[in-house]
Amino acid sequence: MRRKVTDITTPTCTSTYGWIADNGNGTYTNPIMWGDYPDNDVIRVGDTYYMSSTSMHLFPGCPIMSSKDLVNWEYESYAVDRMEGDRYDLINGDVYDEGPWATSLRYHNGKFYLMFNINDDTAYVSIAYCAKGPWTLFKLEDELYDPGLFFDDDGKIYVVHGQGELYLSELEIVDDETGQLSILSKREPGARRNGKKIYSYPCPGHRYNGYNEGAHVYKINGFYYILTTPIWKHGSKKEVAIRTKDLANGPYEVEDIMTSFMNFWGNGIHQGGIVDVPQENGASEWWAIIFQDRSKLGRVPTLQPVTWKNGWPYMGQVDGEKAVVTHRKPNIPNLEPAQPKALQASDDFSTNKLGLQWQWNHNPDNGKWCLDERPGYMRLKTSSVTNNLTYARNTLTQRVVGPDCIGTVKLDVSFMADGDTAGLCLIQKGFTFIGIKNVDGHKSIVIHDNLTEHASMSLSAGIIDVWLRAETPRHEYRMEFSYSLDGIHFTRLGGRYDMRYGTYVGMRFGIFNYATIKLGGYVDVDSFELTTTEHQGNLFGLNRKIDAERYDDQKFVSDKELQINSKTEWTCDDPNCDYNLSISNLKDGDWLQYDQVDFGAGDAAWFNVRVASSLTGGTIEVRLDRMNGELISTLHIPNTGDIDQYVNVKSDLTKKVAGIQKVYLVFHGACHNMCKLNWFMFGSGEFPQISPIPENLTVVAENASILNIKWDDSPGALQYDMMFDDRVISNVTSDFSQTGLAPRSSHTVRIRAKNFAGYSEWSDEVKSETVSDQD
Secondary structure (H helix, E strand, O other): OOOOEEEOOOOOOOEEOOOEOEOOOOEEEOOOOOOOOOOOEEEEEOOEEEEEOOOOOEEOEEEEEEEOOOOOOEEEEEEEOOOOOHHHHOOOOOOOOOOOEEEEEEEEOOEEEEEEEOOOOOEEEEEEOOOOOOOEEEEOOOOOOOOEEEEOOOOOEEEEEOOOEEEEEEEEEEEOOOOEEEEOOOEOOOOOOOEEEEEEOEOOOOOOOEOEEEEEEEEEOOEEEEEEEEEOOOOOEOEEEEEEOOOOOOOOEEEEEEOOOOOOOOOOOEEEEEEEEEOOOOOEEEEEEEEEEOHHHOEEEEEEEEEEEOOEEEEOEOOOOEOOOEEEOOOOOOOOOOOOOOOOOOEOOOOOOOOOOOEEEEOOOHHHEEOOOOOOOEEEEOOOEOOOHHHOOOOEEEEOOOOOEEEEEEEEOOOOOOOEEEEEEEEOOOEEEEEEEEEOOEEEEEEEEOOEEEEEEEOOOOOOEEEEEEEEOOOOOEEEEEEEOOOOEEEEEEEEEEOOOOOOOOOEEEEEEEEOOOOOOEEEEEEEEEEEOOOEOOEEOOOOOEEHHHOOEEOOOOOOOOOOOOEEEEOOOOOOOOOOEEEEOOOOOOEEEEEEEEOOOOOEEEEEEEEEEOOOOOEEEEEEOOOOOEEEEEEEOOOOOEEEEEEEEEEEOOOOOOOEEEEEEEEEOOOOOOOEEEEEEEEEOOOOOOOOOOOOOEEEEEEOOEEEEEOOOOOOOOEEEEEEOOEEEEEEOOOEEEOOOOOOOEEEEEEEEEEOOEEOOOOOOEEEEOOOOOO
C-alpha cells in the first residue's frame, strides 16, 4: 500500500537540530532542554556547572552534562557504562523503567560522585576524577531510594533517601584513592529503609503515611535544607524545602518552594537541585534546575531563579507560585559571549565513536555493532532472534525533541539475511516502527504498531539504500511514517499512530535490526538526521500560528489554589485529546506576553485568532512592548455558543509594525471564564477565504485491516481533518490510510478543509467496510 509522493525539496521542517533555550539577547526560554532529562541534579565546580540525569533502562546511563551559563549545555560523559545481569541484556526479562533511578551528583576532594538506587537491589556510586570520565562503579550494601548524597563540613557523609518517609543514612570513605563509599548505618528490624527515619510529609489518604521523594541536601548559612517532592492535592507534585539545624534529630520545618504548573497545566514543576552563581561583589545568585513532566515527550528540565526570603529558597517568582518561562540569563561574571547551540542530535557516523546523544535500549551487545568495518557507516548486526522489538538487543536510541521533530535514517539494506527486520522506531517499551522486512529474499517496507503489521509495500529487487522517516506532528503525541528511495521524494506509509508510552522515560527514536530466524545479517546505517520547525526560544514570524500556551509571561495573581490564573488545557476537538493546547480561565484584565514576534519588513496586515467563548462583548487588544503599550489592533470575541467551540476571527492592524517586537494580548470582558485561546498569528496580504468542502471523497478497502481514503484538494486549504466514525483525526493529507481495523467492519468517513480563516463544513458521509481475511 502506497500513499502519494510528497516532494520535500522544500521540506516542511527547517533544517535545524533541536531546541535552543538561549534567545541570544540575554534571556532564555524554558524548558532549557525540550526532551527527556529527568531527576536533575546540578553542582558547580569552579566556573563550570554540571548536571546529571536519570536514564533508567538506557545505556550508557546517567548522562553528565556541563555548562558555563546554566542555559547552554553539552554532553560530557555517562557515569554508568552498563549494569550486570541477564535482564539488563534483555535475557529472561527486562528492566524497562527500572535500572538507575534519581541520580545525586556531588563533588568532593577532587572527585565527582554520582549516586543512584536500583529498586530491589542496592544503591550504587560511580566516581571519577574528571566529568569526562572514566567512571568507576561501586555497589553499596543496601538500597537508598532516591538518594540525596551530602558531604558535611565536619567530614561526615550522609544520604537522605526514601519514598513516603525520609531516612538518614551515614556513609564513610573506605578507599581514599578511589573514593569508594560504604554504608555505616544499618536497617532497623522491620524498617522499610536503611538508617534512621527522620521525616514524613503529610499526605492524607496516600498509600504511604506521607509522600515525598527525590531528596537533595544542602547546608547553607547554618541550616540543612532537604529539597524534596511530595504529592500535591491538584493531582500532581510540587517542591518543598525541609529546614533544620540538626539533620539527624530536627526539629524540622517545611515550606512550599515551587507550586506552579507553568504553561502545562496539571504537571507541577518538581524534583531538582539548586546551585550558587558567585558574583563579583562576593554575593551569590542562586538558581534551580528542576523538571516538568511533559507526558510522552518525557520530563523536561527548566531553569528557575531562586530567591531567598526569610531563610527559604523560593524557586521562580511569587514565593514559588509562578515559574518563569522566559527570563534573564544568570549573571556569570567575566563570561565570554558564546553562540547559542542545541545539543547533539544528527549523526553521519563518520567518527570512530558514537556521539553522546546515543544510548542503547538496555546493555548493548558490543560484538554486534561497529564503526570501523565500513568507515562512514555504523554497521548494525543482528543480535537477537525475536519477533518483538521490545526484546531485540542493540536498538540505538535518542530522545524525541519538542515541540515537534522529524527523524530520518538512511540504511544500506543489501546485506540483510532471511527473516531480518531493520528500521526506525519510536519506542518506550511499546513501539511503532517503519522498517524493512526480508522474507525469502524479498524485501518490503512495513509499519508495525507493537506486534501488529499495519501496512506493507514491496521493494523492487536490487534496492540498496532506503531512507525511513518518523515524524511527530506539532504538540501531537502521535507519529506518521514515510520512506524514500532517493532521499528527496518521500512517500507516506500507513496511518497516524499514538505514541506508545509507559511511565517514566519519554519517547525515543530508535535504529534497530533484529533476526526472526537466525543471526548473521546486518545493515549499514549511513546517517540519522533530526530536524525541527523552530530552534530558538519563542521566536515567531509572520504567517504562522503561534500556540497560545507558548507565552513568555502572563498576568499572575498570587493564588495558592491556582484557580484564578490563566492556565493551559487540552482542547476538545478530538475525543482522544492530548494533541492541541489552549489557554483557558481568561478574564478581564488578563494579559499574555510574547517576547519575540518578528514582523519582518512591516508587511503584517491582520491579526487572526482561534478562540472560543460562551459570552458576548469580550475583546483582545494587541499592544506592543507592555500591557498598556501602543495599541495596534482590537479583536472582538464572538459568542461561539460554547466555551469549547472554537472559531477563527480576524481583525485588521491599525499600525505598520516591523522587526522583532514584544507583543501583549490584553483581554477585556467578563470577570471569569471569558474565553479560551487556542492560537493566534499575524499575517500579510489578503486574508484567506474559508476553503470549500473537499470533493470526491473515496474510501477503498486495501485489505482486511486497512481503508485507503482519498479526496480532491480543496482550493486554499492548508490542512484537512477527518471524521472517522465518531473520532476526529487532525491534520491529515490525501491519501490517508486508516489501519488496524477489524475484518468485515463497517466505517463512515467525512473530511473538512481548514486554513487560517477557519474550517469548511464536513463533507457528505461515505460508508465503507474492510474485506474479510479470506478475500
